[in-house]
Amino acid sequence: GDYAKAYCLWEPLAGLGHPDAQYHLGWLFANGNGLNVDVGKAVYWWQQAANNGYLDAQFAIGLAYITGEGIKANTDEAFRWFYSAAAGGHEDARDIVKRLVLESGDDYFSKYPDLKKIEWLQQSVKITGDIVNVRAGPGTEHGIVYKAQKGEILTSISQKGDWYEVEFDSEGIKTGWIYAKLVSKL
Structure with a gap:
């Protein structure tokens, strides 16, 4: 040029x-x-x-x-x-x-x-286990706040190590943490 x-x-x-x-x-x-x-x-x-x-x-x-x-x-x-x-x-x-x-x-x-x-920052994940515990924090030491069913699709909004922070609908949108090996990314 x-x-x-x-x-x-x-x-x-x-x-x-x-x-x-x-x-x-x-x-x-x-x-x-x-x-x-x-x-x-x-x-x-x-x-x-x-x-x-x-x-x-x-x-x-x-x-x-x-x-x-x-x-x-x-x-x-x-x-x-x-x-x-x-x-x-x-x-x-x-x-x-x-x-x-x-x-x-x-x-x-x-x-x-x-x-x-932000929608473009989120990632959908699908529950692969029969019933999977969604916890209050990233780790098994945190209490269970929701039980997700096999095939259920949740929105992952962040990640910390092997844990995804996800949104779920249980009488309103809430967030919790799920072990990454119990879901598959969509």
Whole structure:
């Protein structure tokens, strides 16, 4: 491509606040297309576009915070940007948010309580045992709050080790924990 021409077109538009131009200008700096590589300038322009609601830029900023390229690495800031992009429908951001949430246990659920209500973050599971105990916490030391029947489908909203936190309907929606080996993912 003609990167010099692209720069000449995008740079004034980026300065006027066009998020598409800001995002693409960031990539010119990140890749050194027609310019010297300057990851700091790339992050600056992605930040501008991200602040203007540009989903791909929010994702790029999340990646920058994960890798620490052009900006100080910060997993919490990365999650915040991935979550913002994911909420807007960015599929790659949703995949990363799912992975980070599963790896963190309850950490992100305590910081972002609405995560448990997000449909794309949930996973349906099917009960494989005849009658399976749903417990008040992740472990057999917790009391039984519900008995799920074979074939019943529950929504898993988080995971802690070998336990899924699930929603069930017993006189209203409630949550409990079920041992992962007693269900199959759908």
